[in-house]
Amino acid sequence: MFKFPEHQIAGHLALGGKLGPQIDESGRFCKPLQEDERGSREVAFYEALYSTSKVKKQILRFFPVFYGTHIIEASDGSGLHPHLVLQDVVSDYIKPCIMDIKIGSRTWYPQASEDYVAKCLRKDRGTTSLSLGFRISGLQIYQGKKSGYWKPDRKQIQKFTADDVRSVLRKFVSSNQLGDSDHKPDSTPACYMYGGFSGIYQQLLELKSWFEEQTDFHFNSCSILLIYDGESEKNGGNPQSTIKLIDFAHVFDGNNVIDHNFLGGLSSLIKFISDASATQLSKPKWLDAPAA
Ligand SMILES: Nc1ncnc2c1ncn2[C@@H]1O[C@H](COP(=O)(O)OP(=O)(O)OP(=O)(O)O)[C@@H](O)[C@H]1O
Numbered sequence: 001m002f003k004f005p006e007h008q009i010a011g012h013l014a015l016g017g018k019l020g021p022q023i024d025e026s027g028r029f030c031k032p033l034q035e036d037e038r039g040s041r042e043v044a045f046y047e048a049l050y051s052t053s054k055v056k057k058q059i060l061r062f063f064p065v066f067y068g069t070h071i072i073e074a075s076d077g078s079g080l081h082p083h084l085v086l087q088d089v090v091s092d093y094i095k096p097c098i099m100d101i102k103i104g105s106r107t108w109y110p111q112a113s114e115d116y117v118a119k120c121l122r123k124d125r126g127t128t129s130l131s132l133g134f135r136i137s138g139l140q141i142y143q144g145k146k147s148g149y150w151k152p153d154r155k156q157i158q159k160f161t162a163d164d165v166r167s168v169l170r171k172f173v174s175s176n177q178l179g180d181s182d183h184k185p186d187s188t189p190a191c192y193m194y195g196g197f198s199g200i201y202q203q204l205l206e207l208k209s210w211f212e213e214q215t216d217f218h219f220n221s222c223s224i225l226l227i228y229d230g231e232s233e234k235n236g237g238n239p240q241s242t243i244k245l246i247d248f249a250h251v252f253d254g255n256n257v258i259d260h261n262f263l264g265g266l267s268s269l270i271k272f273i274s275d276a277s278a279t280q281l282s283k284p285k286w287l288d289a290p291a292a
């Protein structure tokens, strides 16, 4: 039984009778193949990723597991349609807090048409892509039982300035995240999410060291998802924060050249995250102390 992914925060949505992703109860995320070259490029990328022995397991864990393609009923009622079958990367989280960050100061690619380049350039200039090397495409933050999720709409997110991005990154890990902009986020638990040996910050550094070497792929217009569990954090449990790369419709052969666009954007994001968590990148001892 397929349903609309309630925790989808960006991209094409199946809402309102449109063609979009669907999930099942076994933890699969089925993304419809776009009928133009974007669909075939994304499949080709996943096949290449898993067939090349060059990509180590340590790096593969930053991608959703790929289960091939499957023909299922499309969400728009148009009948059978091929879908990418992926791991639903948020299905294990009770209250997933998610941020979709599109990496790169340019989202167009050299092979694209003039119209497409112009469309991307407009967006890159109109958002923080050009100035910061990345932009936030979507987010949701769990604020507790009473308030539920803070999930700003697409239009609001597209207007984020560099200062908004700074503040949202802090808010993402704050203990009193409120949608209300007058409220100063308290980023006390930043050390849980961003820092620590296996936190988001360390994972991003690991990913960066791969990008400093890999020349097989150029990741145009891809996103990194930052994910943690808002519920287990509140209960003081293991936060299981993670990063996942997604959206490979514009990935091309790297032709033995470093992907400077992605690497630059990723380095900038790391700097912003490091600033957001300020001096709290390593877990202080008092956090390990048993409750009195
Ligand atoms: N494997 C996955 N598991 C869970 N959620 C996912 C997964 N892949 C994507 N998503 C959700 O769907 C959103 C959009 O994903 P994606 O960018 O792949 O779609 P798209 O329609 O190609 O986007 P765009 O229109 O930006 O090109 C993500 O922000 C995330 O919320």
Ligand SMILES: O=P(O)(O)O[C@@H]1[C@@H](O)[C@H](OP(=O)(O)O)[C@@H](OP(=O)(O)O)[C@H](O)[C@H]1OP(=O)(O)O
Binding pocket: 011, 038, 102, 123, 137, 154, 221, 249
């Ligand atoms: O509609 P398309 O052709 O699939 O292009 C989408 C585009 O509509 C979407 O913009 P928006 O609807 O969110 O404003 C782009 O997302 P961003 O806002 O993150 O730029 C998608 O990236 C476009 O898809 P693509 O990248 O394949 O051209």
